Amino acid sequence: MLTIVLKRLALLLPTLIGVTFLAFLLIHLMPGDPIEMLMPERGIDPARHAQLRAELGLDRPLLVQYVRYLGDLATGDLGRSIVTKKPVLEEFATVFPATLELSLAAITLAVLFGVPIGVLAALNRGGPFDYAAMSVSLTGYSMPIFWWGLLLILLFSVQLGWTPVSGRIGVIHDVPPTTGLLLVDSLLEGDGAAFASAAHHLVLPALVLATIPLATVARMTRSSMLEVLNADYIRTARAKGLSPLRVVGLHALRNALIPVVTVVGLAVGVLLAGAILTETVFSWPGVGKWLVDAVSRRDFPVLRGGILLVASTVIAVNLFVDLLYGLLDPRIRRAA
Amino acid sequence: MLGVRSARHRRSPGRSRAAGIGWGTWQSFRSSHGPVLGLAVIGMFTAIALGADWLAPYSASEQFRDAFLAPPAWAEGGSTRFLLGTDPLGRDILSRIIQGAQVSLGIGFVAVLSASVLGVALGLAAGFSRGLVDAVVMRTMDVMLALPSLLLAIVVVAVLGPSLINAAAAVVAVQVPHFVRLTRAAVRAERAKDYVTASRLCGAGPLRLAFCTVLPNCTAPLIVQATLGFSTAVLDLAALGFLGLGAQPPTPEWGTMLADSRGFLLRAWWVVTFPGLAILITVLSFNLLGDGLRDALDPRLRR
Numbered sequence: 001m002l003t004i005v006l007k008r009l010a011l012l013l014p015t016l017i018g019v020t021f022l023a024f025l026l027i028h029l030m031p032g033d034p035i036e037m038l039m040p041e042r043g044i045d046p047a048r049h050a051q052l053r054a055e056l057g058l059d060r061p062l063l064v065q066y067v068r069y070l071g072d073l074a075t076g077d078l079g080r081s082i083v084t085k086k087p088v089l090e091e092f093a094t095v096f097p098a099t100l101e102l103s104l105a106a107i108t109l110a111v112l113f114g115v116p117i118g119v120l121a122a123l124n125r126g127g128p129f130d131y132a133a134m135s136v137s138l139t140g141y142s143m144p145i146f147w148w149g150l151l152l153i154l155l156f157s158v159q160l161g162w163t164p165v166s167g168r169i170g171v172i173h174d175v176p177p178t179t180g181l182l183l184v185d186s187l188l189e190g191d192g193a194a195f196a197s198a199a200h201h202l203v204l205p206a207l208v209l210a211t212i213p214l215a216t217v218a219r220m221t222r223s224s225m226l227e228v229l230n231a232d233y234i235r236t237a238r239a240k241g242l243s244p245l246r247v248v249g250l251h252a253l254r255n256a257l258i259p260v261v262t263v264v265g266l267a268v269g270v271l272l273a274g275a276i277l278t279e280t281v282f283s284w285p286g287v288g289k290w291l292v293d294a295v296s297r298r299d300f301p302v303l304r305g306g307i308l309l310v311a312s313t314v315i316a317v318n319l320f321v322d323l324l325y326g327l328l329d330p331r332i333r334r335a336a
Numbered sequence: 337m338l339g340v341r342s343a344r345h346r347r348s349p350g351r352s353r354a355a356g357i358g359w360g361t362w363q364s365f366r367s368s369h370g371p372v373l374g375l376a377v378i379g380m381f382t383a384i385a386l387g388a389d390w391l392a393p394y395s396a397s398e399q400f401r402d403a404f405l406a407p408p409a410w411a412e413g414g415s416t417r418f419l420l421g422t423d424p425l426g427r428d429i430l431s432r433i434i435q436g437a438q439v440s441l442g443i444g445f446v447a448v449l450s451a452s453v454l455g456v457a458l459g460l461a462a463g464f465s466r467g468l469v470d471a472v473v474m475r476t477m478d479v480m481l482a483l484p485s486l487l488l489a490i491v492v493v494a495v496l497g498p499s500l501i502n503a504a505a506a507v508v509a510v511q512v513p514h515f516v517r518l519t520r521a522a523v524r525a526e527r528a529k530d531y532v533t534a535s536r537l538c539g540a541g542p543l544r545l546a547f548c549t550v551l552p553n554c555t556a557p558l559i560v561q562a563t564l565g566f567s568t569a570v571l572d573l574a575a576l577g578f579l580g581l582g583a584q585p586p587t588p589e590w591g592t593m594l595a596d597s598r599g600f601l602l603r604a605w606w607v608v609t610f611p612g613l614a615i616l617i618t619v620l621s622f623n624l625l626g627d628g629l630r631d632a633l634d635p636r637l638r639r
Contacts, residue, residue: 014475014478015475015478015479015482018475018476018478018479018482019479019482019483021479022479026491026494026495029495030494030495031495031497138370138620138623138624138627139616139620141623142567142571142616142619142620142623143616143619144571144574144575144591144612144615144616144619146574146575146578146591146594147594147608147611147612147615147616148612150594150598150601150608150612151608151609151612153601154601154602154605154608158601158602269484270484276486276487276490276579277486277575277578277579280578280579291487291490292490292579292581295490295493295494295581296580303491303494307483307487307491310483310484310487311479311482311483314482314483314484315482
């Protein structure tokens with residue numbers, strides 16, 4: 001197992017270096033003056049400008065600058081936001097839990113509903129349920145989720161008044177951030193009202209964010225279930241006289257879920273990193289909204305650091321899924 | 337043209353049905369309703385986009401100062417003057433959606449075409465040359481794939497500045513890696529086959545080998561990718577427009593229309609409903625068509 005981990009890490013190295021290089025190059029690719037983009041102060045006088053250029057090493061060769069940038073990264077220095085003047089890493093740490101909470105809720109919904117729907121559709125192949133489930137999931141898969149979010153707000157928040165329109169928790173609640181996940185923190189505090197408020201705020205965004213993964217999981221479960229149900233060992237299990245529930249639930253599902261794990265893992269990576277549209281629609285203070293705001297405010301250090309952090313998160317999650325895959329399926333472990 | 341070429345290649349040994357695009361494919365494609373429906377809707381939208389100037393009742397930017405936020409014809413207080421109602425600036429929503437079809441489908445088409453040409457070229461280069469070229473191209477693609485697609489698009493727009501054309505460039509950047517990977521994998525699978533060796537023995541140069549011998553046999557997955565890519569292109573363009581990073585107002589782009597009228601959601605449901613519906617129907621049609629094409633062209637990828 002250790003060799004596999006090391007092998008995978010070695011394969012990731014070029015990608016990681018590439019990502020840091022991209023983040024580094026960004027400042028040279030962007031139109032405008034790097035000093036003005038990096039420095040909080042505006043309208044710098046020429047002498048100070050030249051001094052800053054030298055201080056920041058912008059007059060040195062590109063490669064030297066890059067090595068220096070890597071050195072900064074190694075010490076955890078990702079620069080400071082131009083707008084808030086706070087270190088980028090610190091800002092990321094405050095917005096990341098919001099995205100994590102939202103993504104975990106969304107992926108839970110997706111698996112909780114997607115897997116049973118996929119299994120039932122596969123068992124009723126060609127039947128009305130299969131047809132309906134697959135039509136709905138293709139629609140969900142094609143959904144512009146920013147529009148979907150607005151429609152749900154219109155229905156549930158405006159017409160029915162069931163859910164709040166935006167934010168993470170009611171303003172009257174004050175939960176000390178232990179984990180940053182409001183649902184967990186409010187439980188730790190034993191504050192039932194805050195928990196209810198946080199859950200209330202979470203439902204709609206989670207539903208919106210879950211839409212596409214749910215559709216993907218349902219489709220994937222169905223197709224992989226269909227494949228497994230045709231396998232010889234399932235016929236054997238049936239021939240032995242096992243109950244259909246045992247055959248499907250125990251024998252078939254275990255193997256059918258292996259590709260689903262990959263899909264879920266990849267979805268987690270994408271969700272963690274983005275949820276950009278959902279967060280924008282619901283004013284959810286997470287990573288996605290943070291990055292979009294950085295672009296519109298031209299807060300370059302945040303964008304640069306944010307991209308690097310997001311890409312690293314995605315790479316780490318993908319690696320984890322890759323390894324999990326090997327753990328779940330001995331055939332893959334041996335092949336690697 | 338494609339049909340003739342693949343029919344000739346079909347006799348070569350070791351070839352699966354996968355790459356052939358001909359009568360059998362059409363038969364298999366036609367037998368399911370979804371893809372045909374998708375194709376029909378795409379045809380309709382294309383016709384609407386091409387004839388937008390004649391079909392739209394009004395100009396997309398014409399403001400009717402007597403009719404701000406007029407409801408659709410069938411709703412209370414609506415009139416047949418504005419079938420789908422008007423937006424906060426008194427512009428006819430139907431006209432803007434019709435004109436928007438031109439933007440979404442037109443720019444989407446250009447983006448997918450550019451991405452496929454660029455991606456296929458890079459994929460061929462990587463597939464045929466081992467070593468440095470392959471490594472550089474593929475590692476670059478890995479980096480591009482490490483960023484979630486919308487974030488990559490946002491980075492591109494942040495570098496180039498928000499506009500419709502730059503949003504299209506962002507879509508190209510998002511899609512190129514998929515074409516490169518697909519082409520490279522297909523080339524790797526084909527280049528060891530006898531017919532390629534035979535062609536090489538007959539003195540075919542590298543360019544001829546790449547474009548005339550190998551590429552025609554890799555078209556099936558590429559066509560599927562291009563169709564599905566079209567749906568993501570339309571979706572990403574709209575998403576960028578919605579975030580204010582794509583087409584700028586007053587361009588009648590569907591995502592931008594949504595962003596423009598978001599603040600009026602509570603007062604006028606129609607300003608948000610119809611542009612989004614147009615996006616959904618278009619994306620859904622391309623996904624239906626893409627799924628159908630995949631089933632018909634490439635049984636191995638059937639899902």
